[in-house]
Amino acid sequence: GAVVSQHPSWVICKSGTSVKIECRSLDFQATTMFWYRQFPKQSLMLMATSNEGSKATYEQGVEKDKFLINHASLTLSTLTVTSAHPEDSSFYICSASAGAAYGYTFGSGTRLTVV
Amino acid sequence: AQRVTQPEKLLSVFKGAPVELKCNYSYSGSPELFWYVQYSRQRLQLLLRHISRESIKGFTADLNKGETSFHLKKPFAQEEDSAMYYCALRTNQGGKLIFGQGTELSVKP
Numbered sequence: 329g330a331v332v333s334q335h336p337s338w339v340i341c342k343s344g345t346s347v348k349i350e351c352r353s354l355d356f357q358a359t360t361m362f363w364y365r366q367f368p369k370q371s372l373m374l375m376a377t378s379n380e381g382s383k384a385t386y387e388q389g390v391e392k393d394k395f396l397i398n399h400a401s402l403t404l405s406t407l408t409v410t411s412a413h414p415e416d417s418s419f420y421i422c423s424a425s426a427g428a429a430y431g432y433t434f435g436s437g438t439r440l441t442v443v
Numbered sequence: 444a445q446r447v448t449q450p451e452k453l454l455s456v457f458k459g460a461p462v463e464l465k466c467n468y469s470y471s472g473s474p475e476l477f478w479y480v481q482y483s484r485q486r487l488q489l490l491l492r493h494i495s496r497e498s499i500k501g502f503t504a505d506l507n508k509g510e511t512s513f514h515l516k517k518p519f520a521q522e523e524d525s526a527m528y529y530c531a532l533r534t535n536q537g538g539k540l541i542f543g544q545g546t547e548l549s550v551k552p
Contacts, residue, residue, distance in 0.1 A: 360538060371529065372487075372542045385537065421487070428538050431477075434487040 330356050332424050334435025341412055341442055349407045349438045351422030356433075357402035358424035363395075366419045366437070378405055412442040445470050447532050449543035456520050457551050464515040464546045466504075466530030475533040476513040477540070478504055482526045490515075490528070500524070520550045 331354040341347050351361060360379050364372040376392075378384040378399035386392045394416075396408040405424075409416055422435040446469040456462050468474055478490040491499045493506040493513060504515045513530060530543040 362539060369527065369545070369547060371544045374539055374541070377537045377539050379537070423487075423540070425538060431489055431492070432540060434479075436486040 330433040338439040361405035362423040447543035455549040462520045477531045479529045
């Protein structure tokens with residue numbers, strides 16, 4: 329079945345630094361990737377949608393200059409949290425889809441802690 | 444407005460009891476609905492989608508357009524069903540999924 333690999337699974341960084349999270353589709357071409365943020369025992373909040381080769385579409389209230397998304401190939405999307413602050417600490421999850429006729433495959437998530 | 448509502452944050456039942464996790468949606472178009480499950484420390488997994496009309500792990504869900512609901516049901520809950528369950532709606536805006544708040548199902552022995 330479809331597999332999405334997300335790395336790192338957890339990361340601790342200092343305030344003011346940047347962190348990059350990778351999301352790879354291992355056995356299919358992901359035309360669209362989605363990035364979510366999840367708080368403990370709460371829903372997944374969509375941050376942005378990215379299509380290969382295009383600029384990401386951000387949801388209302390998400391700072392695009394803070395959360396940089398790159399989807400340079402059909403198998404890789406990255407989320408970079410720039411100038412991280414403690415309030416950015418969260419669980420970030422990516423999801424990949426091969427198109428409207430297909431489902432969504434989720435990564436295992438990245439626990440970001442900013443100290 | 445596009446919205447998915449799961450009114451129960453926590454549902455606790457005993458093993459062997461029937462379980463129903465509620466999901467209501469608001470969407471102006473033709474909805475495509477999913478149920479996802481997240482076991483402890485694992486990634487989100489697709490449980491079922493309404494267009495498949497299949498039963499997975501004994502769970503079923505029927506789309507009721509009149510009541511705008513897509514409740515998840517299982518006649519006899521098992522302890523291994525304990526997990527977070529999310530109802531999701533696929534929109535026609537780039538295919539993005541909108542998730543409900545999630546319901547934590549706890550099945551006690």
